[in-house]
Amino acid sequence: MLNVKNLHFAYQKTPVLRALNFNIQPGINTAIIGESGSGKSTLLKLLYGEYDLDSGHIFWKDTEILGPKHNLIVGYDFMKYVAQEFNLMPFISVEENIGKHLSNFFPNEKKDRTAELLEVVQLTEFAKTKVKLLSGGQKQRVALARALAQTPEILLLDEPFSHIDNFQKQTLRRRVFNYLKEKNIACLVATHDQEDVLGFADQIIVLNNQTIAAQGKPEDLYKNPESALVAAFFGEFNQIKNQFIYAHQLKMVNKSDIKVMVKNAYFKGSFFLIEASFNSKTIVFEHASKLTKGDIVYLEISK
Numbered sequence: 001m002l003n004v005k006n007l008h009f010a011y012q013k014t015p016v017l018r019a020l021n022f023n024i025q026p027g028i029n030t031a032i033i034g035e036s037g038s039g040k041s042t043l044l045k046l047l048y049g050e051y052d053l054d055s056g057h058i059f060w061k062d063t064e065i066l067g068p069k070h071n072l073i074v075g076y077d078f079m080k081y082v083a084q085e086f087n088l089m090p091f092i093s094v095e096e097n098i099g100k101h102l103s104n105f106f107p108n109e110k111k112d113r114t115a116e117l118l119e120v121v122q123l124t125e126f127a128k129t130k131v132k133l134l135s136g137g138q139k140q141r142v143a144l145a146r147a148l149a150q151t152p153e154i155l156l157l158d159e160p161f162s163h164i165d166n167f168q169k170q171t172l173r174r175r176v177f178n179y180l181k182e183k184n185i186a187c188l189v190a191t192h193d194q195e196d197v198l199g200f201a202d203q204i205i206v207l208n209n210q211t212i213a214a215q216g217k218p219e220d221l222y223k224n225p226e227s228a229l230v231a232a233f234f235g236e237f238n239q240i241k242n243q244f245i246y247a248h249q250l251k252m253v254n255k256s257d258i259k260v261m262v263k264n265a266y267f268k269g270s271f272f273l274i275e276a277s278f279n280s281k282t283i284v285f286e287h288a289s290k291l292t293k294g295d296i297v298y299l300e301i302s303k
């Protein structure tokens with residue numbers, strides 16, 4: 001189990017994280033969300049042992065994760081970290097990068113393992129390509145495969161699919177997260193993308209104001225967001241009658257006490273997002289067809 005106890009950390013004098021406490025069981029996928037600058041990457045780096053804590057403790061099972069003051073080399077064998085910068089070796093091939101930490105004593109196993117990982121990240125056809133010739137998204141996939149090569153017990157991922165196009169992202173995400181579950185690898189993913197969370201994360205940790213603002217299952221936080229920050233992560237929302245109401249939870253009806261005037265309509269594929277004014281505030285709702293600026297319509301909350 002990952003056990004974070006009363007963690008405090010500041011860069012020089014600026015506090016970034018304070019009084020963090022949480023546990024993560026083996027094989028559990030945890031998403032870390034929060035505004036830009038809320039400390040998501042810093043938390044992953046602390047869990048990896050890249051910096052010394054100001055106070056508190058981090059344990060993985062019985063091993064305390066310690067920073068550079070205590071360790072000559074940062075990191076532990078049971079843990080891998082894929083940073084936003086990837087840190088690959090540009091002048092050797094994709095398969096050589098992935099196989100870098102695999103033993104040469106067992107060439108057949110090394111070959112099979114590399115092939116399996118290339119398959120997971122969908123880079124089989126680039127096996128022999130030098131990393132410096134790859135796109136940002138391809139490099140990101142090599143970094144993922146390399147982190148998985150020795151089957152860590154815990155994997156820290158910072159925005160793991162941010163450079164990958166939508167076309168490949170959906171399949172890749174499914175393959176990687178299913179692979180982690182299959183191998184019982186605990187995973188912490190810092191992300192802005194709700195698609196990385198819904199359907200994959202077992203739990204979410206929300207960072208705000210240097211601390212954990214909310215923690216829970218994706219379904220529970222979605223149904224009961226409790227703060228604008230959490231609601232915003234899941235999509236367009238409104239604050240009506242002291243409740244957080246997602247845009248799709250407002251339906252047009254013949255008559256109601258929510259009378260609005262249409263301001264704009266944005267095409268979103270399967271629906272239009274309508275921006276309207278209600279009691280001199282702006283609200284948003286989804287509608288199957290385009291509405292015209294100036295139209296007066298009535299809405300009902302349907303949860």
Ligand SMILES: Nc1ncnc2c1ncn2[C@@H]1O[C@H](COP(=O)(O)OP(=O)(O)OP(=O)(O)O)[C@@H](O)[C@H]1O
Pocket residue numbers: 011012016034035036037038039040041042043190
């Ligand atoms: N090496 C550093 N030295 C000093 N301050 C830093 C350093 N790295 C980050 N910070 C500051 O610490 C805070 C948290 O940064 P961090 O990168 O952890 O946030 P984040 O939530 O990961 O942001 P993003 O979503 O934009 O990646 C920010 O205010 C940032 O400016």
